[in-house]
Amino acid sequence: MLNFAIDALIFDVDGTLAETEELHRICFNRAFAEAGLPWSWSVAQYRRLLTTTGGRERILRWIEEVEPERAARLAGPEDPFVRALHARKTELYAEGVRAGEVALCPGIPELLAQARALGIRLAIATTTSRANVEALLDAHPTALPREWFATMVCGEDTVRKKPDPEVYRIALARLGVGPVRALAVEDSKNGVLAAKGAGLAVVAIPSLYTRGDDLGPFDLLLASAAELIPLIGR
Numbered sequence: 001m002l003n004f005a006i007d008a009l010i011f012d013v014d015g016t017l018a019e020t021e022e023l024h025r026i027c028f029n030r031a032f033a034e035a036g037l038p039w040s041w042s043v044a045q046y047r048r049l050l051t052t053t054g055g056r057e058r059i060l061r062w063i064e065e066v067e068p069e070r071a072a073r074l075a076g077p078e079d080p081f082v083r084a085l086h087a088r089k090t091e092l093y094a095e096g097v098r099a100g101e102v103a104l105c106p107g108i109p110e111l112l113a114q115a116r117a118l119g120i121r122l123a124i125a126t127t128t129s130r131a132n133v134e135a136l137l138d139a140h141p142t143a144l145p146r147e148w149f150a151t152m153v154c155g156e157d158t159v160r161k162k163p164d165p166e167v168y169r170i171a172l173a174r175l176g177v178g179p180v181r182a183l184a185v186e187d188s189k190n191g192v193l194a195a196k197g198a199g200l201a202v203v204a205i206p207s208l209y210t211r212g213d214d215l216g217p218f219d220l221l222l223a224s225a226a227e228l229i230p231l232i233g234r
């Protein structure tokens with residue numbers, strides 16, 4: 001049990017509700033294969049490449065590593081070759097999400113169902129776009145029905161991205177719940193910092209791509225969402 005009763009659970013999306021990063025990796029590889037390129041990123045390679053922010057920048061870094069002669073001919077991350085690869089990857093990702101290829105994180109369906117049964121309200125606080133969030137929910141209508149979420153604060157709703165606490169402040173305001181009556185669930189340091197900045201207690205659950213990272217000033221570290229289920233009873 002937690003040492004306080006919660007009225008609301010607020011979830012990050014990428015890496016918390018779903019392992020979205022894994023489909024990003026797969027779709028980079030699909031775009032490379034379609035273009036006849038002999039590149040295929042493993043989980044370990046992609047984990048390393050994720051230290052570069054931005055898809056085009058990540059592709060360019062890879063080319064610099066494996067084909068420096070090709071990289072020397074490119075005009076940076078905005079080069080048409082890089083832009084076309086990234087644009088195709090983005091299309092493939094959207095198709096994959098709609099087709100239900102994003103796996104939900106372990107224990108998430110059971111945790112959401114139990115929270116609902118206990119009358120705990122659910123919310124989303126993410127800096128990803130609303131279109132991405134809605135596509136994910138629509139692809140999982142049984143585990144993630146849209147109407148289960150009292151509010152969804154997405155990238156378009158904030159001026160500043162995590163680790164700024166804005167996204168959590170908006171979620172709390174829309175829920176009409178004080179920070180001491182809600183709990184945030186996050187998989188990354190930036191997310192934990194954002195929730196703590198809004199005064200929330202935070203459960204950190206590492207995802208496939210944040211395992212082993214410094215997750216910041218969390219209150220509780222769990223291996224999966226399933227471990228949270230017995231703690232939210234009141």
Ligand SMILES: [Mg+2]
Pocket residue numbers: 012013014015016186187188191
């Ligand atoms: Mg995340």
